[in-house]
Amino acid sequence: MGTKLIIDTDPGVDDAFAIALAARSDEVELLGVTTVFGNVSLAATTRNALRVLALCGRDDVPVAAGADRPLVHPQPRRASHIHGHDGLSGRSAALPEPGREPGPGGAVSLLASLISAASEPVTIAPIGPLTNIALLLAVHPELKAGIDRIVIMGGGLGGGNSTAMAEFNIWSDPEAARRVLVEEDVPTVLVPLDLTLRCAVEAGWLAKLGATGPVGAALHALTPDYLEAYRKVLGWDGMAVHDAVAVAEAISPGILRTESFPIDVDCSAGPGRGATLVDRRPPGARGVGEGEVAGARADIAVDTDLDGLRAFLFDRLSRP
Template sequence: MGMKLIIDTDPGVDDAFAIALAALSEDVRLLGVTTVFGNVPLENTTANALRVLQLCGRPDVPVAAGAARPLVHPQLARAGHVHGADGLSGRSASLPAPQREPEPGGAVRLLVSLLEAADEPVTIAPIGPLTNIALLLAAHPHVKPKIGRIVLMGGGVARGNSTATAEFNIWSDPEAARRVLVDEDVPCVMVPLDLTHRCAVSTAWLNELAQSPIGAALTALTPDYLASYRRSLGWDGIVLHDAVAVAEAINPGILRTEPYPIEVDCTFGPGRGTTLVDRRLPGMRGEGDGAVAPKTVQVAVDTDVAGLGEFVLGRLRRSVPA
């Protein structure tokens, strides 16, 4: 039957690749997709998710729109300069028009109904700001036993992108991220920038992907994204952040993880949105003011980069299911 997966997303070019990765994987039961503000406004992220699923021949997957803004404080900036004004390099309309409307009732209602109906643990892959997931866990704690694990793209161990130390998804709603990563007892895997940047793919990889119809449609979404990463990488390639996390969600162990306590900076100084990963040895983690929460998060620290690239490429080149 395949492992059960829900994706929470803010498409976004790398989100589009991640959704397609799950939608085209025959060993995955993609139960639903929920959308959140982030790279671009909620209206765009929802339309983009519907269009990517239509491209992949998966109009059967329900989509529900979620949070349009962070839990508490306004989002400081979007990422249109990276993903294009519509989130897909201005090319969202090049994807097929969706055959279904978003589900009535919104993202949290869909998440609750899918989890309540599940007869085995469900993996949730949040690849945007964590607002919907924080709302779900806060308002519906009875569904937590149905969540096998949360595999999220976000955070950084030694680097940021929105600021020197904060990664975009966490920085967009630090209070939500803290609720999920620090306060809740659901198992979490955090796939940080440090690893996703090491998994960047080249234009040669994209050219190989473009040999298939769906791959060609996905690579056509990348011009603005390529231009942005040409500046940050210093070579022609892109970082498929969210696809790295979804690869781990659907193939547990493709990333190597280590357990660390984490704190999320929710102050208003230059560290806001930073994930503080405590890499001290357990005996050095202190007591009193220096103590850390007993909860640990599995932080992805390594992978077979070439093998991961082949895994993602192979699945994205598949044909639309009959």
Template structure:
């Protein structure tokens, strides 16, 4: 078996693609899925995750619900404008009912259990707000040695999408994001929206997914509201599959080209709240001018073979039946 993986998620259309990508990949040992508030409230994100796993025939994968709000401040709003009222363009009913009961343990408890039981290091892919992961690292320092990498979809090097400065996942809980990204306790890879936007897929790609079989058809059926939103955001007919890009890197390390940068997160309450502050200056200049406390270096996804990445995701999702 290849990559041992746990996904932490707030489905979300792109999250659904990302879960399916891992669930259908033969070279992935998908140990579990944990859920968090985000695109829609926790009850909906949890149900959506269960239903995507049922679509993929993965009743073996446990699901546990986690944080229903940020660590410190209330969550200002959901992403209904992109993902629809239920997180899946209002079409979650096209997915089968869950085949497995929700775990009695909460998300952090399941994470600890899975990590302690693992005989090799595990990759965690948080593709929603980082609340569960911050709680895990703060309360259970002993599991850090069991974590290979934390591959995070979030942040932006340039402008944001939820505000002018901030990307949605980081903006949803900046304090949690800062705890994870700047702590230096685990190896982090940040996959920012600058790169995920470049990996956007067009109508032809979506048509191939739709025609690939029952799973691809069901995933395609979840996209109308999401596609309408991205038609406006992109200026052409397509979608951005943000979270699937991060999970692709979690599955196949090196599919994204990364560079190491110091990162901080703006936790103030001004217009830049939730911004990821990525210091791309030359190291020599940083050494001469740095006036603040040290922050951890994080690997940041900066480039990829765009067509290769799109093909990798489509090939994995275009599976006739689940495992």
């Protein structure tokens, strides 16, 4: 078995694709799924995660519910205008009803127990707000050695989608994001909007996926409203699969090309709140003192073979 993986998620249409990708990839041992508030309420994100795992025949994967609000300030806005009132474009009935409830003890407890029990360091893929991961690192600093990488979908180098500066996952809990990205020393990969939008898939790609079998058909059935929203964003007939891009990197390290940069997160109350501040200037051009970002660094995903990535996603999501 390959990479040991835990997904922390707030499903979400693209989260559903990401969970299915991991659940159907032989290269990964999916140890668990934890849920967090985000696109919709915690109750809805948890139910959706259980539905997607049931669709994939993976009721063996433990699920635990985590934070239902940010660390400090209330979440400004959910993303039901993109993902629908239930998180799945109002079409959650396209997925099977789960025959189980989330496990007891909560997300941080499950994360800690899975990392402690693993025979080798674990990859965590947070594809929602980073609240659960910040809490894990705060409560269990002794477990950092058991984490190989944290592969995060979030942030934007050239701007955001929730505000002019901030991407939704980071904006939903900037204090948690700063704890994970800046204040800790666990290796992190940040997969930002700039790349995930370039990795968007065409409506024809989705239709072909829908014809491959029950899983592809169910995933395709979730997309009409999400696709309509992204036609306006992209300017063409397609949609972003943000979270699946990050999970692809978690499954297959190096499928995305990364570069290391200094990083900080804006936690102010001003218009830049939630922005990821990534200093991409050449080292010799970086100033010292005022205006300098924090000393932390992250590997930022900046490029990929777009056709190769889409083929990777299609291959795994279409497997019988």
